[in-house]
Amino acid sequence: MHKRILLAAAAALALPLPAFAQTAPDVAALRDAALKDDLAWEITEGLTTEIGQRLAATEAEARARDWSVKKLTALGFSNVRVEPFNMPVWVRGEEKAEVLGGSAQKLTIAALGNSGSTGAKGVEGEIVYFPTFADLQAAPEGSLKGQIAFVSHSMTPTQDGSQYGPSGAARRQGPSIAATKGAAAILIRSIGTDYHRNPHTGGTNWAKDQKPIPAAALSLPDAEQLERLLKRGPVTMRLRITPEFKGQGESGNVIAEVPGSDPAAGIVLIACHLDSWDLGTGAIDDGAGCGIVAAAAKRVMDVGQPRRTIRILWAGAEEPGVFGGAAYFAAHKNERHALAAESDFGADRVWRVDYKLPASAKPMEDRLVAALAPLGISRGREPAGGGADVAAVIAAGSAGIDLQQNGTRYFDLHHTPDDTLDKIDPAQLRQNVAAWATMLAIVANAAEEIGPIVTPAP
Amino acid sequence: MHKRILLAAAAALALPLPAFAQTAPDVAALRDAALKDDLAWEITEGLTTEIGQRLAATEAEARARDWSVKKLTALGFSNVRVEPFNMPVWVRGEEKAEVLGGSAQKLTIAALGNSGSTGAKGVEGEIVYFPTFADLQAAPEGSLKGQIAFVSHSMTPTQDGSQYGPSGAARRQGPSIAATKGAAAILIRSIGTDYHRNPHTGGTNWAKDQKPIPAAALSLPDAEQLERLLKRGPVTMRLRITPEFKGQGESGNVIAEVPGSDPAAGIVLIACHLDSWDLGTGAIDDGAGCGIVAAAAKRVMDVGQPRRTIRILWAGAEEPGVFGGAAYFAAHKNERHALAAESDFGADRVWRVDYKLPASAKPMEDRLVAALAPLGISRGREPAGGGADVAAVIAAGSAGIDLQQNGTRYFDLHHTPDDTLDKIDPAQLRQNVAAWATMLAIVANAAEEIGPIVTPAP
Numbered sequence: 001m002h003k004r005i006l007l008a009a010a011a012a013l014a015l016p017l018p019a020f021a022q023t024a025p026d027v028a029a030l031r032d033a034a035l036k037d038d039l040a041w042e043i044t045e046g047l048t049t050e051i052g053q054r055l056a057a058t059e060a061e062a063r064a065r066d067w068s069v070k071k072l073t074a075l076g077f078s079n080v081r082v083e084p085f086n087m088p089v090w091v092r093g094e095e096k097a098e099v100l101g102g103s104a105q106k107l108t109i110a111a112l113g114n115s116g117s118t119g120a121k122g123v124e125g126e127i128v129y130f131p132t133f134a135d136l137q138a139a140p141e142g143s144l145k146g147q148i149a150f151v152s153h154s155m156t157p158t159q160d161g162s163q164y165g166p167s168g169a170a171r172r173q174g175p176s177i178a179a180t181k182g183a184a185a186i187l188i189r190s191i192g193t194d195y196h197r198n199p200h201t202g203g204t205n206w207a208k209d210q211k212p213i214p215a216a217a218l219s220l221p222d223a224e225q226l227e228r229l230l231k232r233g234p235v236t237m238r239l240r241i242t243p244e245f246k247g248q249g250e251s252g253n254v255i256a257e258v259p260g261s262d263p264a265a266g267i268v269l270i271a272c273h274l275d276s277w278d279l280g281t282g283a284i285d286d287g288a289g290c291g292i293v294a295a296a297a298k299r300v301m302d303v304g305q306p307r308r309t310i311r312i313l314w315a316g317a318e319e320p321g322v323f324g325g326a327a328y329f330a331a332h333k334n335e336r337h338a339l340a341a342e343s344d345f346g347a348d349r350v351w352r353v354d355y356k357l358p359a360s361a362k363p364m365e366d367r368l369v370a371a372l373a374p375l376g377i378s379r380g381r382e383p384a385g386g387g388a389d390v391a392a393v394i395a396a397g398s399a400g401i402d403l404q405q406n407g408t409r410y411f412d413l414h415h416t417p418d419d420t421l422d423k424i425d426p427a428q429l430r431q432n433v434a435a436w437a438t439m440l441a442i443v444a445n446a447a448e449e450i451g452p453i454v455t456p457a458p
Numbered sequence: 459m460h461k462r463i464l465l466a467a468a469a470a471l472a473l474p475l476p477a478f479a480q481t482a483p484d485v486a487a488l489r490d491a492a493l494k495d496d497l498a499w500e501i502t503e504g505l506t507t508e509i510g511q512r513l514a515a516t517e518a519e520a521r522a523r524d525w526s527v528k529k530l531t532a533l534g535f536s537n538v539r540v541e542p543f544n545m546p547v548w549v550r551g552e553e554k555a556e557v558l559g560g561s562a563q564k565l566t567i568a569a570l571g572n573s574g575s576t577g578a579k580g581v582e583g584e585i586v587y588f589p590t591f592a593d594l595q596a597a598p599e600g601s602l603k604g605q606i607a608f609v610s611h612s613m614t615p616t617q618d619g620s621q622y623g624p625s626g627a628a629r630r631q632g633p634s635i636a637a638t639k640g641a642a643a644i645l646i647r648s649i650g651t652d653y654h655r656n657p658h659t660g661g662t663n664w665a666k667d668q669k670p671i672p673a674a675a676l677s678l679p680d681a682e683q684l685e686r687l688l689k690r691g692p693v694t695m696r697l698r699i700t701p702e703f704k705g706q707g708e709s710g711n712v713i714a715e716v717p718g719s720d721p722a723a724g725i726v727l728i729a730c731h732l733d734s735w736d737l738g739t740g741a742i743d744d745g746a747g748c749g750i751v752a753a754a755a756k757r758v759m760d761v762g763q764p765r766r767t768i769r770i771l772w773a774g775a776e777e778p779g780v781f782g783g784a785a786y787f788a789a790h791k792n793e794r795h796a797l798a799a800e801s802d803f804g805a806d807r808v809w810r811v812d813y814k815l816p817a818s819a820k821p822m823e824d825r826l827v828a829a830l831a832p833l834g835i836s837r838g839r840e841p842a843g844g845g846a847d848v849a850a851v852i853a854a855g856s857a858g859i860d861l862q863q864n865g866t867r868y869f870d871l872h873h874t875p876d877d878t879l880d881k882i883d884p885a886q887l888r889q890n891v892a893a894w895a896t897m898l899a900i901v902a903n904a905a906e907e908i909g910p911i912v913t914p915a916p
Contacts, residue, residue, distance in 0.1 A: 045686070049561070049683060049686045049687060049690075050560075050561050050687075050690070051561065051563070052557075052561065052562075052563030052564075052683075053563065053564075060562075060563070063560075099510075102508075102521075103507070103508050103509065103510065104510075104518075105509075105510030105511065105518070105739075106510075106511075108875060195876075195878075195880045195881070196654045196656065196876050197656060197738070197874075197875035197876050197878070198654065198655055198656070220880070221876070221878040221879070221880050224879075224880060225507060225510075225739070225878070225879070228503070228507045228879075229507060229508075232507075232508070280655070281563075281683070416655075417566060417655035418653075418654050418655055418679070420653075420655070420679040420683070421679070421682075421683070422653045422678070422679050422682060423653070
C-alpha cells in the first residue's frame, strides 16, 4: 500500500534519470536494506582490533593504511591508493601528577597533544586556580611565573555537541595563554562529560615560535578532587610529563573511488579520518566514520554506476591538526567537487540533516529530506560545514551535507582510553549507513546541478 | 493522622523501655530526621579528599587512622582509639601489557593484590585462553608451562551482588591454580560489570608456600579485545608487572563507642573498613560505609544513652585479607557481642533487611521490619552473615543484621580507579543513614535478649 503510493509519486516526478533509477522506491529499498548492513561494523571491528590505536605518523597508522588499502580493494572500489604527506610527529611519554604535603595523593592525567615536557626531573609548583577559561584570559601578564595553572572550565552534554566549541578553548588555547603569562605548566579539567578516571587528551595550539609548556588534562573526578583540596588551602603539585616532538614523519590519506558516468558532474567526496588518539582504539573517533562512509558507498556502487564519482577519503592525521585534510585540499583543490560530507561524530543515530546547497538543487534537497524522514531524521537549519577533513573543500565552494549524529554521549568517550569497539551500538551504526547510503544514492545520481556553489580558482 | 495512629499503636505495645523511648513514633522521628543527614557525606568527602587512597599498612592508611581518631573524637564518641596490628605489606609497581606481532598494541591491566612480579625484564609468552574458571581448573597439570593463562570468566550485574562469589573465583583462586599448572603469568577479565578501561584489582590467594606468579586484571574492553585477537590466531604478549612484597608493616583498627547503660546486655558492633585499594579513593569501598555507621551512631547517641553499648569499628586492612577483622576478633572474642552488622557494599539504597536473630528477639525483628518499610526496605529470607570484618563475630555466635544495599552498579566501580566521591548519590547515602539509625535505635535499646545465639567459649 505504502509502496504503491510511493511508486505513483515517483512516476509523477518524471525526472531524467541515470543508470541507477533514483525513484523514491529505489532509494527506499536501498535505505531499508542498509538497515541490515554489517560492513560498517566489520570495518570498525577490523581496524580497532587488528590495528588498535592509530596515532598520526606512527608505525600503527602506517599499518592502518596498509590494512585500509587491502580492505577497500577487496570491497571492489577503484583507484585505491595512499597519498602520503609529511607532518611534525608528537608522541606521549610518561605522565604522573601528585599532590604534595598533608593530603599527598596521585591524580590521573593525560598529556595534551603537542604538550611540552617537564623533563625527567619533573616540575613542582603551586596551583593557581581558574574556574573558567575567561578567568585564565583575565590573569595579569607574568602573574603565573613558576606556577601551575589549573583551568576547570566545564562542559555539559548536548545532542548537537555545541558546547565543544566554547569549552574546548580551555584545551586548544589555554596552554598557550598560560605559557604567555609565565606558567611552568598547565592542567585542565578534561573537555568531556563523563566521570571516569580516563582523562580526555586532544590537540593544543601554540603561538608561532612559542616554547610548549607541559600541558595535561585531569579526569573530571580528579579535577573536582583538586577543586575540593583548593577549597581547604593552597595546593602544591609535582608533575612529570615527558612527551617528545620527533621531527617530521610520514602520514597519508587513503583514497578509493566509485567512478561516475558523468565526469563533468563533479565528485561527491565522503570522508572520515583513519588516525586516532593513542589512548583508545579510535572506535567512535573515527573508525566508525570510516566504516559508515565505505559501507554506504559500497551499497550505492552495488546497485549500478552512479552519475557522479564517489570519492572515499580516509584521512590521515586529523587529530593533531587536520594534516590529512590540508594535504587533500592542496592536492585536489582544482578538481570539481560537487559536494562533500564527513562522518566524524561517533556512531550514534543520525537525527538531523543540515546542508549547504545551491538553489538549483532544491528539488534534490526535498527528495533527500523525504527519504531520510523514515530514519527519524529531520531537516535542520544550520549551514553544513563538513567535518574537519572536508571543511576546506566546502569553504572553497563545494556544496555540503552534514548528517548530524546524536552527540549526547560522544564527549563521555571522545579522546579517552574508553573509545573502544564495545561503545558502538550496532543498530545505531546501521542507521548511519542507511542515512549515508540514502544521501549518496540521491546526491551521486541527482540530475540537478549541485556544486560548486562558487567556482574554485583554476 | 498517620502519626496519631502510630502513637496509639506504640502505646498498645507497652514494652519496658530504656532511657531512649523506642516507641514507634520516636523511631520514626529519628529515621525521618536521618533522611536529612549530612554527616555521612562529610565523613566520606573528608576521607576521600584529604587522604585519598588508603592502601593497607601504608603511610596513607596511617594518615587515615589519625584523621579518623580526630573526627570520631570531635563527634563526641567515647573510648576512641587505634588498635594496631601487623600484617604483610604488598604494594603496586609498574604494569604494562602489550600484544606483540602484526597487531602490536598495548592492553590496560592492573596487578591483583598479592601478585608476583615479572621483574624489570618482564615476561613474554603465548596466551592460553580459558573462557571460564572451570576451563582453567580442567587444564592438565603442567600444561601451561612458560605460557600466560587468560581466564575470561564473566559476571552480570545483580541487585544483590550474588555473582561476585562464583565469578570472583577467577581472581581469588585462578592465579594459584594457573601457577600450579606451570603458567608464567595470568591475566583475568576484571571481576566487574562496566566497560571502562579501568581494570578491577582485588586480592588473590596463594597456596601455602606457593611462589606468587604475576597476576593482573584486564578491563572488560581489553579482555574482549584479546578474545577477538585470539579468534584470529595465536597471540603472544609481553608483560611487565613489578609489585613488591615489603615484609611486615603496621595497620590498625579505629574504634569508638557510645557506652550503654546496661553492660550485661552486650555490645552492638557496627563496622566498615577504613582501608581501600590503591587505584580509587575508596568512596564506595568503603568510605561511605564508615560515614553511614558513624552518622547513624551519632544520631542514636544524640537522643539519649542507649541500653547497649554501640561500638563502631573502622577496620584496617580489609582488602588484602581481612587482617583488621581478624585482629578485632582475636582481641575481643571473649566480650559479649549482642549483634554485629557492617556497611560495605557501596552507598546505594538499602532495599532489604536480612537477619540472624534468636527466637526471643522476634518482637524486635517485627518492630524493625515495620520501621524500615517506609524507607522502601523489605524483609529478606537469607541469614545475615555480616560484612567481612564482623563475619567472625557472627559466626562465633553473635546475632547479625544485614542492611542490603542495591548492588546493581557496585561492580561497575568496585576496586577500580573510578571508586571516587562523585559516584555517591547523596540522597541514597542519607537513606542508608536513616536505615542504620532506625536499626541501631531499635537494637541498642531493645528489651529482648538478642545474642549471643551461641555462647562464645570463655
